[in-house]
Amino acid sequence: MNKNTIRKRSALLLAALLTTAAALSGCGGGKSAGNVATGSGNNGNNGGSDEQVTITHYTIDSEDRTFIEKLIPDFEKEHPNIKVKVEKAPYEQFDSKLQTLIAGGKSPDVTSHYGYGGFAEYYNKDMLLDLTDLIAEDGFKAEDYHIPDNLMKIYTVNDRTYGIPVNMYVTLMLYNKDMFDAAKLSYPPSDYEDKSWTFEKMVEEAKQMTLVSDDIAKTQYGVDFTWAERDMRPLYFGAEPYSADTWTNGGVPSETHFDSPEVIAAYQKLFDLVFKDKVSPTSEWSKSVAGQNGDPFVAGKIGMSIGGSWNLAGANDFPFKIGVAAVPWGGNDKVRSTLYVDPLLILKGSKHPKEAFEWIKFLMTTEVQEKSIELSGGNPPVNTEAAEAYYKHFDGIDPEDVKKVYEGAVKYGYESYNHLITNYSQINDMFINELQPVETGHKTLEEVMPVIQNKVTEIIKR
Secondary structure, three states: OOHHHHHHHHHHHHHHHHHHOOOOOOEOOOOOOOOOOOOOOOOOOOOOOOOOEEEEEEEEOOHHHHHHHHHHHHHHHHOOOEEEEEEEEOHHHHHHHHHHHHHOOOOOOEEOOOOOOOHHHHHHOOOEOOOHHHHHHHOOOHHHHOOOHHHHHHHEEOOEEOOEEEEEEOEEEEEEHHHHHHOOOOOOOOOOOOOOOEHHHHHHHHHHHOEOOOOOOOOEEEEEEOOOOHHHHHHHHOOOOEOHHHHHOOOOOOOEOOOOHHHHHHHHHHHHHHHOOOOOOOHHHHHHHHOOOOOOOOOOOEEEEEEEHHHHHHHHHOOOOEEEEOOOEOOOOOOOEEEEEEEEEEEOOOOOHHHHHHHHHHHHOHHHHHHHHHHHOOOOEOOHHHHHHHHOOOOOOOHHHHHHHHHHHHHOEEEOHHHHOOOHHHHHHHHHHHHHHHHOOOOOHHHHHHHHHHHHHHHHHO
């Protein structure tokens, strides 16, 4: 598959989408099946026979995913012959449990690449159902669900469709207005074209908000920079760790450059935030303040937090005033945001693909997409009509700021490596383990990066 084309197509398409309204997508399909139920609902296409069937939707065990359980009664009312069961797993166990279910002959019907593994990994493991024939048989049209055609092509390989985007996340900066006010600093801009907003300026402002004390209750830091997965972060500064043919070779790079001076220098800039400039917390401090998987920004201890737009989902419950801003310019003229376009997929092991497709279509309607924003706490929809509601969802945040941040993030966005590189769950696990001694200050990048370079090479060859 031409991943580079996919990436560019995604960004251009999303930019066009957001310029006019919004952008986010999702949907899946299934193989052409014979005996499937005919529902008695009112949408005119309930797929299949009168046989009562149960389909399984496999997802992450978190509120922003399990909200779909609240949508099931309405779906089953429209489709009395189809029952929906939700199978859950913690994020860390998502990939392993999915593989166990498939190996045990208990494959779920519908899922997404919500774990560490991405679309390329699923595709190369032959886990995904080719949806092309089912889509044609059903007469499904993306425009009926306000899904831009180009977004539909993100998960198309050699003219065959394997998934339909349902949500689109970007990278953004959340900032604590209370901490900015206390430091007498102006709020950072939401406009990506404001060239004065640089990485260096972010560091200077972070210094003015950082207060380190022996009393942990009084300690606070200026910034927490978690831009993308660990292996992708050098790209923010213009250093490319994977060879260009990765995107034209099915997500399999012929070369990697994790031990190059450029990549090491990029990582050093980020670790300098912790150990040289001392404006970012150590991983141990974050855990002590917010717990193993908690977020010290939510605890009111961080001035600026750069991460995925899923962090915005809980903004209405934060105990302080919050704003949203552009990711500062880091030196890469083209890339400042990571895009995470999540599709809904039907697995090859599905016994009821047509019924699974009915469920997916239901989830893509404007009414359900708008309802999903509320139920999930702020998941960004692909349906362009529903996206307008997303911009207005966050209390105390100007909808124009949210829209500007999304538009800029798409313009300067790059599809996430975890969607585009094969064996990614193994690569991600390795990065977490090998970089941990650097994050705690016990090893240097010069010691660790050659090890990572060798291990990435081994994993890619598997």
